[in-house]
Structure formats: C-alpha cells, structure tokens
Amino acid sequence: MDEISRLFPERLQKELNRILAHRWDTLQEIRLRLQQPIELIFNQTHEQLAHLVPDKHDFTHIIQQLSDYSLYRMEEELREGYMTIEGGHRVGLSGKVNTLHGSVKAIQYITFLNIRIAKQKVGTANKVISYLYQQGYVNTLIIGAPQTGKTTLIRDIARMISSGWKHIPSNKVGIIDERSEIAASIKGIPQHDVGARTDVMDACPKAEGMMMMIRSMSPEVLIVDEIGGQKDVDALMEALHAGVAVVCTVHGHSLEELKRRPGVQVLLEGRIFERFILLNRTAASGYTYTIYDANQRNLLTEKMGGYS
Amino acid sequence: MIWMGAILFITTTTWIGFEWSNRLANRPKHIRQVKNALQILEAEMMYSHLPLQEAFYTIQKQTPFPIHAFFDRLYKNMNYESKDFQVVWEKSLDAFMDISCLGKNEQEILRQFGQTLGKHDFLQQQKHIQLAASHLERELEAANEQYQRYGKMTKSLGILCGVFVVLLLL
CATH class of the missing domain: 3.40.50.300 (P-loop containing nucleotide triphosphate hydrolases)
Incomplete structure (x- = not known):
C-alpha cells in the first residue's frame, strides 16, 4: 500500500501505518476533511481517528503528491472531481467549485478527499x-x-x-x-x-x-x-x-x-x-x-x- | 623588500577591484539567464504539459552555468531531499545564491515565485511566471544601470586604492 501511504505527510503517514498495520486488506476508503478527524472505512465498520486532524498544510502536501507537484496538469481531473493514481486507486475530490457559463470549470479549494482503495480480485469470474x-x-x-x-x-x-x-x-x-x-x-x-x-x-x-x-x-x-x-x-x-x-x-x-x-x-x-x-x-x-x-x-x- | 610588498599590495587591491566590477557585470547577465529559464518553464508547462520535475530537467539541459546548476539541483532533489517542494526550492535557491551574482531582491522574487509553483491551474501559473519575469525585468534595469555607473569605476578604484595606501606608507 505504498502508493497510498506515500501521499501523506510524515506525521500522518506514521500514524496511519501504525493504525492500519495489518488491516490494509479490509480497508475500503480513507476520507479526509479539512479540520476534521480522518475517517477510515473498512468492509464492515468505520472509524474516526480523533487525534489525526489534517490541517491546510497537510492538504497542500497531499495534493502536491497527487499532482506530482504540478497542479496545472490536473485541469481535467479537477473538473471531473476524481483522479486515478498508481495502482488503480481513485481519489475523489470535493471543495469549492469554480463555474464558467454554468458548467463546472474546476475545483478550486480542495477541502475534502476520499481515497478509495482499489483491489483487483483475480478469480471472481472463475465459475x-x-x-x-x-x-x-x-x-x-x-x-x-x-x-x-x-x-x-x-x-x-x-x-x-x-x-x-x-x-x-x-x-x-x-x-x-x-x-x-x-x-x-x-x-x-x-x-x-x-x-x-x-x-x-x-x-x-x-x-x-x-x-x-x-x-x-x-x-x-x-x-x-x-x-x-x-x-x-x-x-x-x-x-x-x-x-x-x-x-x-x-x-x-x-x-x-x-x-x-x-x-x-x-x-x-x-x-x-x-x-x-x-x-x-x-x-x-x-x-x-x-x-x-x-x-x-x-x-x-x-x-x-x-x-x- | 619594501617594493616587493608594495607591488603585492597593489596587485591584491587591483584584483579585488576587478572582482567587484565582474560581479556588477555578471548580475544583469545572471538575471537574464533566470528570465530565460522562466520562459522555458512557461513553455514546458503550457505547451508540453510536463510535470515540474521533467520541466526542470529540460531547463537544466538548455541553460548555461550557473542557472543550470540551480535547476539541476532541483531536478535531482525533488522527492529525494524532502517531500516538501518548498524546502527543496529554498535550499536550491540558497545554493544558487552562493554561485551566482544575484542580489537580495532577486532572491526574494525567486523565493516568492517558488511558493506558487505547482499549486495553481494553467492561467494562474502563467500569471505568476509573468509576474516574476516582470519583477526580474525591473531588477535587470537597475542592475544594468548600476553596471554602467560603477563598472569602470570599480576597476580603476582597485588600483588607485592600492597606490594610495602604498604612497601613504612609503
């Protein structure tokens, strides 16, 4: 799950790795909201991590990592509201939207992130x-x-x-x-x-x-x-x-x-x-x-x- | 013996004078280099849609020393030295200041420019590049004027100071 943990700033990365140690398998989503505790969604349950509250700086860091330090290349992704990262995981984006002539131009302030963990299940179609x-x-x-x-x-x-x-x-x-x-x-x-x-x-x-x-x-x-x-x-x-x-x-x-x-x-x-x-x-x-x-x-x- | 010392002293002051004038001459040159680099950066962003690191690589290949060293360091240290781009930018800028003849103003312009890099959409990013370029243009004019005014003078000032002190002491 390196592709995902590398996105986070060191502080969050350490804590997440500790909390998720052997639960990566059942993890479905990591949800981040500015100034709100991080939420983890597992197959059966969900958890709020009260002591992990991402601030503006953390968000900037994650977005820089997502965009390869080049947000200007993310025009389409910012319009569609999601991006795919290495490993097929998808990151949903939300926040303040800019519109032009009534249609969405881009998400300007990204304040909500949803990292959806992709798990290819080889063998589902066997039978x-x-x-x-x-x-x-x-x-x-x-x-x-x-x-x-x-x-x-x-x-x-x-x-x-x-x-x-x-x-x-x-x-x-x-x-x-x-x-x-x-x-x-x-x-x-x-x-x-x-x-x-x-x-x-x-x-x-x-x-x-x-x-x-x-x-x-x-x-x-x-x-x-x-x-x-x-x-x-x-x-x-x-x-x-x-x-x-x-x-x-x-x-x-x-x-x-x-x-x-x-x-x-x-x-x-x-x-x-x-x-x-x-x-x-x-x-x-x-x-x-x-x-x-x-x-x-x-x-x-x-x-x-x-x-x- | 006295004469030997006098000649050595005059040579040193002459050399200091030339160095000083050299710095004055190099400053506009280096500012122009930075401006050119920004132009390449803009083109790579707008037309090739390259991510920053790859853009730095292209710039590094196309530019002369010392600006080459700056972008080369950026390219090599992104994601390596620190995951925070700001840290890498500032450290590279500090190293660049040591080898180039840029002044405090240019440093500040580049520092602020670094804070905007990679955080905006195309239009905003382009504006920031152009803003930095126009700030640099202003500095370039000042640097040129300074060179015109003091360039020749500092050269001769070195020798004259040396001669003056030698005469005093003899």
Missing part, C-alpha cells in the same frame, strides 16, 4: 465464465446495485476472456472504460490486469467509444460499464449487429425492476442477451450472484469467489 461460453461468447448483462461487485466481476471477465481459460483460447477484448473504473488507466496505461489481448478506450463516452473500438480495433468481445440511456442502447444494438459479443453492466436491483425502466427495457425484451447475471450483497450471505439464461430461467446461484 461464471463457463456460463458465458457456448461455441463462442454470448451477450451478457450484469445487473447489480452499487457496491455489489459489478465492476470487479466485469474486469475479471475481461481478463479471463483475453487470456483464455481451460481449453478455451484467448480472444481479442475491447474495453470502453468511460469512468476509468474497469482498467483504471493513467495516461492510457491500465493499472489493473485486464489480460494480454485487451485494448482499452479510456474515459471515452460509451456510445462513441463502442463504434470507435469496432471500427479501429476489431474486438471479438466488447466490455462496457454502466449502460443506460437511449444513446448507449442504440450503440449497443449496432455493436451486436456487427457481430461482436458484448458483456456489459447495468445498475439495478432485479430483472423485474429493469423491465420497467424505459431505456433498458428494450435490452431485456429484445432477446438480445443470452445471459443475465444478477449480483446481490446482503449482510447475512455476503456477495452472491445468480445467472439466468435468455428465458430468464435460473441457472445457478452461488457465493462470489474471491470475496471474504
């Missing part, structure tokens, strides 16, 4: 993957509420498709990573392992990205995050007609709920997808997934691998 293959990969829709492991799963699916598994040979994979969450690229270089035969279109609007990818990189499988809205659906249809298998995720709690959503409805009723994977997370059973076939019959319900 799922065999359900996605029938003499070639089939179109798959992954459905889940936030924080149910959608992105983690789709990342591992991408990795497995592009490196092959058991007797199945590897395939060319194209990832449209609009929110830089699947591959977590810095300057176009993926920070997560997404497989050797994977091309990534980072920070690209999905609809355009899908067409660009098909035109220029001829992928065999397209991986897309967070489908929603008419434009995305249109582009998706186009991709399907081009003969590319698509694996994508969508926000939702159940198949029934999705059927009522106008934008996404088409995807479910048009019999486009042959597999649906519904992700769930409950306090009692942890992360689980259910796989449905094209007729929405239940094929398998299981606990997700790789999660504790």
Whole structure:
C-alpha cells in the first residue's frame, strides 16, 4: 500500500501505518476533511481517528503528491472531481467549485478527499465464465446495485476472456472504460490486469467509444460499464449487429425492476442477451450472484469467489 | 623588500577591484539567464504539459552555468531531499545564491515565485511566471544601470586604492 501511504505527510503517514498495520486488506476508503478527524472505512465498520486532524498544510502536501507537484496538469481531473493514481486507486475530490457559463470549470479549494482503495480480485469470474461460453461468447448483462461487485466481476471477465481459460483460447477484448473504473488507466496505461489481448478506450463516452473500438480495433468481445440511456442502447444494438459479443453492466436491483425502466427495457425484451447475471450483497450471505439464461430461467446461484 | 610588498599590495587591491566590477557585470547577465529559464518553464508547462520535475530537467539541459546548476539541483532533489517542494526550492535557491551574482531582491522574487509553483491551474501559473519575469525585468534595469555607473569605476578604484595606501606608507 505504498502508493497510498506515500501521499501523506510524515506525521500522518506514521500514524496511519501504525493504525492500519495489518488491516490494509479490509480497508475500503480513507476520507479526509479539512479540520476534521480522518475517517477510515473498512468492509464492515468505520472509524474516526480523533487525534489525526489534517490541517491546510497537510492538504497542500497531499495534493502536491497527487499532482506530482504540478497542479496545472490536473485541469481535467479537477473538473471531473476524481483522479486515478498508481495502482488503480481513485481519489475523489470535493471543495469549492469554480463555474464558467454554468458548467463546472474546476475545483478550486480542495477541502475534502476520499481515497478509495482499489483491489483487483483475480478469480471472481472463475465459475461464471463457463456460463458465458457456448461455441463462442454470448451477450451478457450484469445487473447489480452499487457496491455489489459489478465492476470487479466485469474486469475479471475481461481478463479471463483475453487470456483464455481451460481449453478455451484467448480472444481479442475491447474495453470502453468511460469512468476509468474497469482498467483504471493513467495516461492510457491500465493499472489493473485486464489480460494480454485487451485494448482499452479510456474515459471515452460509451456510445462513441463502442463504434470507435469496432471500427479501429476489431474486438471479438466488447466490455462496457454502466449502460443506460437511449444513446448507449442504440450503440449497443449496432455493436451486436456487427457481430461482436458484448458483456456489459447495468445498475439495478432485479430483472423485474429493469423491465420497467424505459431505456433498458428494450435490452431485456429484445432477446438480445443470452445471459443475465444478477449480483446481490446482503449482510447475512455476503456477495452472491445468480445467472439466468435468455428465458430468464435460473441457472445457478452461488457465493462470489474471491470475496471474504 | 619594501617594493616587493608594495607591488603585492597593489596587485591584491587591483584584483579585488576587478572582482567587484565582474560581479556588477555578471548580475544583469545572471538575471537574464533566470528570465530565460522562466520562459522555458512557461513553455514546458503550457505547451508540453510536463510535470515540474521533467520541466526542470529540460531547463537544466538548455541553460548555461550557473542557472543550470540551480535547476539541476532541483531536478535531482525533488522527492529525494524532502517531500516538501518548498524546502527543496529554498535550499536550491540558497545554493544558487552562493554561485551566482544575484542580489537580495532577486532572491526574494525567486523565493516568492517558488511558493506558487505547482499549486495553481494553467492561467494562474502563467500569471505568476509573468509576474516574476516582470519583477526580474525591473531588477535587470537597475542592475544594468548600476553596471554602467560603477563598472569602470570599480576597476580603476582597485588600483588607485592600492597606490594610495602604498604612497601613504612609503
């Protein structure tokens, strides 16, 4: 976790290392607020560190480290409100926003930071993957509420498709990573392992990205995050007609709920997808997934691998 | 014996005089170097979008001594000497003052400039560079004028002082 602790000034760094000694594994977020105690979010609990209160100087230090002492290069990040750092971790920024003609220009005073620890869970898709293959990969829709492991799963699916598994040979994979969450690229270089035969279109609007990818990189499988809205659906249809298998995720709690959503409805009723994977997370059973076939019959319900 | 001493004394004072005049001549030269370096920095920031450390590296390659030494030290010590950029900047500036002929004013301008470096967006950063450059321009004029006025005089003043003291003592 060197990439993260190096951001902090010495005083905070020492304390955090002491407090987190062997709990880095379960750490999800480190939240900093100016003149407020640092907050640590773990898988199950959260903690306030009353004796660690970052001041203005600490914030300047962290921001200098984040920006490589060159805040002027962070124009886009300051507009988007987040940046990706080495190791695929993401830092959310908040504070006073400057606007120009009604749209956000940049965050000027950064007073809130949220460092989200990225953990690539290799092996999540081990069991799922065999359900996605029938003499070639089939179109798959992954459905889940936030924080149910959608992105983690789709990342591992991408990795497995592009490196092959058991007797199945590897395939060319194209990832449209609009929110830089699947591959977590810095300057176009993926920070997560997404497989050797994977091309990534980072920070690209999905609809355009899908067409660009098909035109220029001829992928065999397209991986897309967070489908929603008419434009995305249109582009998706186009991709399907081009003969590319698509694996994508969508926000939702159940198949029934999705059927009522106008934008996404088409995807479910048009019999486009042959597999649906519904992700769930409950306090009692942890992360689980259910796989449905094209007729929405239940094929398998299981606990997700790789999660504790 | 007396004559030997007298000659030695005069040589020393002459040398001091020349050194003095040299400093006066070098000050505008060094200020101009700093200004050029700032211009390169601006270009690297605005057009190449380089991070500071890499920008320092390019400047270091393009500039002559002594400003070269300043940026070279910055480049090598960022993230090494201290994680606080301010500390590295000030220490490099102190080392630079020892080898260059810059005066207190220029030091203060550069010190303040260092506090703004890497903490603002493009527009602000550019303004700060231009501000520092215009301050330096003013100092450059003053330094030039000082050289015009005292440059030749200090040279001859050295010899004359030596001769004067020798005559007094003889």
